Amino acid sequence: MPTAAATDRPLIDRFGRRISYLRISVTDRCDFRCVYCMAEDMTFLPKKDVLSFEEVETIASAFIARGTTRIRLTGGEPLVRRDIMDLVETMGRRIGHGLDELTLTTNGSQLSRHAEGLFVSGVRRINVSLDTLDRNRFAAITRRDRLADVLAGIDAAQAAGLAVKINMVAMRGVNDDEIEGMMAWAHGRGMGLTLIEGMPLGEVGIDRVESYLPLRELHASLSKRYTFSPMAKTTGGPARYVHVAETGGTLGFITPMSHNFCESCNRVRLTATGQLFLCLGQDDQVNLRDALRDGGVAALDGALDHAMAIKPKGHDFILDRDHAAPAVARHMSVTGG
């Protein structure tokens, strides 16, 4: 049951959407180099500009005071930030005190050593990004031969009691032949599987047109072979879920390209350096770090009001060959997806 503290000053944008979900990218650094996300020689944000944990907590508190009930830690790879478990522990103390849920999206590489700590701190479910179960394919997609570490991390997470959902970017000609296999594997282990459409963000020089797999079509073709029962939204996120009778598990579809879900948007994103991005698909942002450092908590609170006044209606993602550069130059690792 939600435990959220009531607020008389909820964050509501100019389109009447209530923002109650904050995604925090704790670092833009990563131990993988997924081809659709970043280049091998990626340039990261200067370390000196990164928020301290104390600042992250202060910003999170300002959100919670304005009715934010869910926080997701992401990155880059959140578990590569030094002493990350200190932040998880502190944020975990807010669960039941304004916060309903603290979650994490991770590539899984460091989960073996952190799974238990996550559970002890109050995290109950995590999303692990995994696009393939084939070692060579994994190495090609992530540019790292680390599939075994990710699988061990998933084992550790489940052993620790964490509910695991697998997020898979579905790509034509790359891993579309594995979707049913991934579903059988995930569902067989009691994990949900969510498919994501590739989005035109970040890295240039990637052919996102060839690999684009419209999930609406995939949903239609899969539903001829499997018995899908639509489920009521379970997480407040953009995914639409079905229960699959044959496998007994949950399959999610995140379709920013083929089915826009912006009108029910409930989220904003904080970067590791304190920029608040107001939409994954736009550049509108508010500098919360400067607000906090220059004006303290009162200025921070005012900056949240300003953010609500400028949050865009939605993304303008376009996929076509005439648009060689992605719609948004910012890398997904800056805002954490």
Ligand SMILES: Nc1nc2c(ncn2[C@@H]2O[C@H](COP(=O)(O)OP(=O)(O)OP(=O)(O)O)[C@@H](O)[C@H]2O)c(=O)[nH]1
């Ligand atoms: N366009 C768009 N894509 C999103 C948004 N939120 C999540 N996504 C995409 O969905 C992916 C998975 O997000 P997660 O937060 O890990 O998963 P989720 O299913 O949204 O999370 P829960 O609903 O909390 O389980 C992200 O990496 C993005 O690619 C959003 O607001 N807009």
Ligand SMILES: C[S@@+](CC[C@H](N)C(=O)[O-])C[C@H]1O[C@@H](n2cnc3c(N)ncnc32)[C@H](O)[C@@H]1O
């Ligand atoms: C940016 S990562 C951050 C967290 C962590 N490193 C991970 O991979 O789970 C979050 C999610 O964004 C997804 N992602 C990255 N670039 C994407 C793109 N261009 N289109 C769609 N999803 C993307 C990844 O697959 C991953 O599921």
Ligand code: SF4
């Ligand atoms: S998708 Fe996640 S794991 Fe892959 S490079 Fe981006 S931040 Fe790293």
Ligand code: SF4
């Ligand atoms: S694309 Fe922007 S407006 Fe649409 S759901 Fe995502 S963050 Fe919200």
